[in-house]
Ligand SMILES: Nc1ncnc2c1ncn2[C@@H]1O[C@H](COP(=O)(O)OP(=O)(O)O)[C@@H](O)[C@H]1O
């Protein structure tokens with residue numbers, strides 16, 4: 001037996017070449033697929049926009065009133081159609097605003113409680129329940145709002161009128177409290193709550209333990225730590241969560257259609273009956289609409305489409321402003 | 330302002346698991362004390378009992394006493410938040426706040442005490458702390474940039490600046506160099522040398538040369554067996570620990586005859 005060590009040979013394998021294509025096939029395919037998906041989404045959004053504009057034009061040409069400042073909705077009136085989106089815009093934005101004012105703080109509060117304050121058993125139960133609520137169809141919320149919340153909100157409406165009536169929006173001159181913008185807003189708030197809290201909880205639990213301990217070791221109280229270490233870290237995610245909720249509130253159709261007494265008026269007294277939203281208006285009027293009526297509804301849909309795009313763009317902007325500080329971490 | 334620490338009969342638990350048992354030791358003001366020992370023997374745990382960070386872990390608690398200039402920080406009328414404000418801590422991995430700029434990181438502890446400070450005052454604290462942490466020259470042009478954009482060694486010095494900006498009485502450091510390269514390690518060791526003029530420093534290290542270089546006193550911890558609580562084997566002036574330790578386990582450990 002020889003004890004000499006053979007020099008290591010390269011064997012039969014080809015020496016590895018450093019030449020060749022820098023981009024490998026997998027990378028190329030992946031890039032192609034992502035590019036294709038991205039373009040497809042843009043094309044679909046563009047196609048929806050063009051379709052809406054195309055179908056909206058006939059009614060906009062026939063309209064004898066100002067589309068943006070008119071509240072009335074009589075597009076099939078002959079010979080002079082009269083319709084506009086003023087009341088719809090008001091009702092949509094106002095109900096969505098109520099939903100946000102109530103839903104965002106409560107939703108984030110629930111998320112924070114689950115992520116920081118609750119013990120593990122309670123946290124997982126609560127997390128499960130919010131996820132479950134997020135999956136409840138909106139017709140259920142609508143029926144519940146109509147049959148349960150409407151009668152029970154009367155007392156609140158009266159209280160607001162009696163004690164906060166000096167603030168115009170809480171005054172109620174009709175002494176009727178059902179089918180109001182406020183009730184619709186509250187139902188929307190409850191609908192967006194699980195979305196907001198489920199997503200916020202997700203980002204709040206992702207705050208690194210080391211960041212939390214850095215704050216505590218500086219002598220932060222629990223709440224100071226939440227504000228110093230958790231909220232800034234989770235802010236982009238919480239904004240996204242709020243925007244998803246806002247999207248649902250702006251576009252919610254059936255629950256609002258059931259609850260609001262559909263009347264195309266601008267009424268700042270939010271506890272009084274009346275008001276309408278884009279989505280509810282479309283759902284309620286679609287079946288009985290004539291050709292111009294359909295085109296008018298599509299024109300209103302186009303505006304809703306534009307509003308949601310604008311809202312999302314603003315949200316992206318807010319998130320991007322802090323992106324630099326997160327990427328470097 | 331530097332204070333002495335006396336630990337007496339301290340046991341530290343994670344739930345039902347007793348991680349360290351029966352630790353008693355004293356730490357002189359304005360000195361550097363090193364905790365050495367094999368990993369898992371409870372060095373970090375003991376360190377974290379000194380500023381009541383141990384109990385932020387769910388179900389973790391201690392029994393025994395930790396006296397700060399004679400006062401038990403586990404006493405009934407002591408607020409752990411105030412304890413942590415007077416004792417600074419530097420962690421094993423640099424943990425600057427990722428959403429804050431360099432200067433915001435430095436003053437992060439100052440915004441907590443509710444005192445209003447002028448911009449000029451904050452600026453001077455930022456400069457003083459960064460200078461003390463030997464970081465000022467490297468970052469003075471980019472104080473409004475994210476702290477997370479610095480190198481690991483710079484981030485750790487930023488964390489030190491953040492800890493000393495509030496002028497604590499004691500500085501606890503848990504393996505502050507273990508994630509750093511040798512140059513950054515030397516920079517931090519130099520810094521410890523300067524800081525001990527003002528602060529009582531306790532440093533955990535797995536690096537025995539480092540303990541020998543920076544500390545006056547060394548405490549050796551050991552694990553008697555798997556699943557058993559860690560113990561303090563001996564604490565003595567550093568040169569005696571490294572030249573003639575009284576315990577066989579210490580000698581085995583420092584001479585490398587140890588798993
Ligand atoms: N958060 C924790 N939960 C449960 N056990 C822990 C935790 N942290 C540390 N321990 C245990 O406590 C013992 C001591 O750990 P530690 O103080 O980190 O040791 P060292 O810093 O000396 O390496 C180890 O057995 C470790 O597994």
Ligand SMILES: [Mg+2]
Nearest residue numbers: 372373374533
């Ligand atoms: Mg450790």
